[in-house]
Amino acid sequence: MQGALWGPAEWRNNMVMSVQRGPKNRLRRAAMWAAMAIIMLLFFLSVYGAFIGPKRAKELFNSTVLGVYWVAFALLLMVGVVLFRRLLRVPALLLVHAGCILILAGAIWGSEAGRSLQKTLLGIDIVPTGQMQIHEGYSDNRVILEDNEIHELPFYIKLKDFRVEYYEPGHLYIQTRQGDTAWELPVEIGAELQLDPGFGAVEILRVFENFRITIDGDNRTAVDEPGTGINAALEVRIKTPDGRVSTRYVFDRSRGHIYPDSPLYMSYERVIRDYVSELQVIRNGRVVAEKDIEVNHPLHFGGYHFYQHSYDAQAAEYTVLMVSPDSGLASVYSGFLVLCIGAFWHFWLKRPPKVAMPQSAQTRSAEPDQEANKWKSNTQSRAY
Amino acid sequence: MEIKYTIQGLLIYITIAAYLLALFVSLLRRPRAGHVLYVLGFVVAVVSFGYRWYHVRHVPMQNLFEVFLGLGMIYPVSVFCRRVLRIGGRSADMLIGAVVLVPAGFFFDAEPQKLPPALQSWLFAPHVAVYMISYVFMAKAASHAIWQLAGRSPIDDENLLPPEEATYKLICIGFPLLTLGLILGSVWGKLAWGDYWGWDPKELWSLASWLVYVGYLHYRYMFGKRHPRVNSVWAIAGVVVIVVTLLWVNLSRLFAGLHSYGAG
Numbered sequence: 001m002q003g004a005l006w007g008p009a010e011w012r013n014n015m016v017m018s019v020q021r022g023p024k025n026r027l028r029r030a031a032m033w034a035a036m037a038i039i040m041l042l043f044f045l046s047v048y049g050a051f052i053g054p055k056r057a058k059e060l061f062n063s064t065v066l067g068v069y070w071v072a073f074a075l076l077l078m079v080g081v082v083l084f085r086r087l088l089r090v091p092a093l094l095l096v097h098a099g100c101i102l103i104l105a106g107a108i109w110g111s112e113a114g115r116s117l118q119k120t121l122l123g124i125d126i127v128p129t130g131q132m133q134i135h136e137g138y139s140d141n142r143v144i145l146e147d148n149e150i151h152e153l154p155f156y157i158k159l160k161d162f163r164v165e166y167y168e169p170g171h172l173y174i175q176t177r178q179g180d181t182a183w184e185l186p187v188e189i190g191a192e193l194q195l196d197p198g199f200g201a202v203e204i205l206r207v208f209e210n211f212r213i214t215i216d217g218d219n220r221t222a223v224d225e226p227g228t229g230i231n232a233a234l235e236v237r238i239k240t241p242d243g244r245v246s247t248r249y250v251f252d253r254s255r256g257h258i259y260p261d262s263p264l265y266m267s268y269e270r271v272i273r274d275y276v277s278e279l280q281v282i283r284n285g286r287v288v289a290e291k292d293i294e295v296n297h298p299l300h301f302g303g304y305h306f307y308q309h310s311y312d313a314q315a316a317e318y319t320v321l322m323v324s325p326d327s328g329l330a331s332v333y334s335g336f337l338v339l340c341i342g343a344f345w346h347f348w349l350k351r352p353p354k355v356a357m358p359q360s361a362q363t364r365s366a367e368p369d370q371e372a373n374k375w376k377s378n379t380q381s382r383a384y
Numbered sequence: 385m386e387i388k389y390t391i392q393g394l395l396i397y398i399t400i401a402a403y404l405l406a407l408f409v410s411l412l413r414r415p416r417a418g419h420v421l422y423v424l425g426f427v428v429a430v431v432s433f434g435y436r437w438y439h440v441r442h443v444p445m446q447n448l449f450e451v452f453l454g455l456g457m458i459y460p461v462s463v464f465c466r467r468v469l470r471i472g473g474r475s476a477d478m479l480i481g482a483v484v485l486v487p488a489g490f491f492f493d494a495e496p497q498k499l500p501p502a503l504q505s506w507l508f509a510p511h512v513a514v515y516m517i518s519y520v521f522m523a524k525a526a527s528h529a530i531w532q533l534a535g536r537s538p539i540d541d542e543n544l545l546p547p548e549e550a551t552y553k554l555i556c557i558g559f560p561l562l563t564l565g566l567i568l569g570s571v572w573g574k575l576a577w578g579d580y581w582g583w584d585p586k587e588l589w590s591l592a593s594w595l596v597y598v599g600y601l602h603y604r605y606m607f608g609k610r611h612p613r614v615n616s617v618w619a620i621a622g623v624v625v626i627v628v629t630l631l632w633v634n635l636s637r638l639f640a641g642l643h644s645y646g647a648g
């Protein structure tokens with residue numbers, strides 16, 4: 001590989017596929033065309049899949065016909081490595097193609113079909129991807145699949161606590177009834193905002209995590225009961241220009257109260273920053289693992305990943321986890337790594353050419369791989 | 385379409401104007417003046433990106449507006465290509481810079497948004513950044529492919545590569561980045577949604593664009609420069625598919641009812 005120009009590909013620039021005869025070369029040519037065909041077929045399938053949406057695309061790509069296709073793709077890659085010795089000898093090219101094989105193999109192994117194969121062949125019973133709904137303080141091992149079928153994990157997950165975290169501060173959003181003017185005030189007790197003339201001023205008096213009304217005879221009092229639910233609210237004082245003062249409670253957009261005779265519409269805007277579930281894994285009555293999971297920070301235990309998926313929007317009392325087996329994942333991820341290393345190595349880590357093309361003859365003689373030269377022949381293409 | 389009457393908007397428009405002026409002056413065979421204007425545009429683009437960063441207080445690569453804003457800082461790519469790869473086409477870079485800033489200046493919403501939980505991952509910024517850089521190289525490759533089809537070569541310097549080779553070399557630079565971007569996206573999907581592949585239209589389009597380049601590389605391996613025009617068509621097709629990938633969420637409204645982005 002001494003004297004390589006811009007990577008092994010470059011010195012090939014003006015050499016083209018062999019026109020030599022011979023069964024082996026015919027086979028190579030056929031394999032190459034098959035590779036082109038299988039790659040382009042996947043291109044068209046992907047475009048089609050983009051049009052039909054993720055749900056139908058998933059069904060399509062997991063269908064039996066496509067199952068045959070995936071296996072054929074993996075096999076063709078292996079055939080390629082066997083047939084073209086350069087794919088074995090040039091490490092970067094080997095990494096690229098082996099990476100693809102690893103990804104395909106891992107994906108096939110982890111697919112629905114792959115898992116049922118594992119069950120028949122190896123007796124490994126893997127719970128497929130599904131959801132768990134767990135209430136605070138309870139534990140559960142049931143995974144509910146999309147078709148409502150229930151599977152049981154060999155261990156229990158306990159939800160110690162669930163909470164929703166918000167960006168601080170929230171905002172009091174005020175809009176005229178016509179919608180032509182709007183104001184925003186960062187929420188802080190005592191914060192005041194002078195609106196345009198004609199609308200007066202507002203001041204934030206109280207902030208509620210969980211707004212409740214207690215009724216005591218004729219007395220209605222607003223109280224905050226954090227922890228038992230989510231009903232965020234603000235107590236806002238409005239001073240109109242003519243000096244009238246009124247108080248109102250402002251809730252977030254989804255449960256906004258309407259004050260029909262007020263010229264102002266208000267809402268309490270909070271943006272969710274994160275959902276946190278404090279989980280424990282319990283096996284034979286003992287806590288064997290523990291983790292607070294958030295979006296993007298799943299728990300990994302016993303061959304499964306547990307993801308924060310959804311939650312109880314009313315009272316934040318239960319969490320919904322997505323459970324997904326890591327079957328085949330190691331292979332896919334090592335394939336990613338290998339493919340990536342191979343691609344950068346092959347295309348980036350070669351010395352750039354010093355002189356323009358016609359050097360290839362020289363390079364070729366420096367190339368130890370005789371077979372490659374035979375295969376590539378010496379057909380010089382015309383410079384255009 | 386909407387004009388942004390903000391400092392951010394102004395900075396974007398100045399950059400676009402500088403790039404277009406640079407292009408115009410270069411086409412009038414005043415390369416030095418063109419270069420000066422190009423550098424000027426670049427400086428404004430950097431200020432614009434920095435201003436955004438300061439404004440939103442996180443790496444500005446969260447939404448399409450910010451991605452395109454970042455893509456506008458294209459000058460280092462020109463320098464790298466000329467000095468290291470001996471690939472010219474600076475005027476095409478000016479055009480790419482200006483074109484890329486148009487969506488940021490006129491179409492995408494600049495309203496700074498708080499990050500939704502799923503986007504809060506260390507993987508997100510590198511995923512987007514790697515794609516950005518790769519797309520710039522692929523766009524440049526396509527511009528050389530167009531030159532090749534038009535039968536022209538860069539005139540300004542004898543020492544530069546002819547367009548077909550320039551296209552190939554640019555794709556060689558861009559392809560590993562494209563691969564890495566796809567992989568980072570997949571790993572991020574696994575972290576955020578529990579699956580490294582969701583058959584989502586955006587994922588499928590990015591796979592499709594990667595496959596066009598895989599196809600190009602194998603085709604060029606098989607035929608070398610025997611069919612230079614076909615090689616060029618591959619390179620241009622790649623960029624067309626990339627544009628669709630980027631804009632699919634918006635484009636797909638044209639095919640209402642055919643799909644649901646992000647569902648499931």
Ligand code: HEM
Pocket residue numbers: 008009031032035039073076077079080081084086087093096097100346598601602604605
């Ligand atoms: C998605 C799957 C594939 C990917 C990502 C891939 C990627 C690559 C890359 C990046 C190159 C280097 C091209 C260049 O240097 O210009 C290459 C070369 C090659 N690929 Fe593939 N490939 C794939 C599938 C296949 C298949 C199925 C075959 C089977 C016949 C194959 C056979 C070859 C051969 C023979 C070369 C030329 C190696 C050389 O430089 O001598 N590839 N491939």
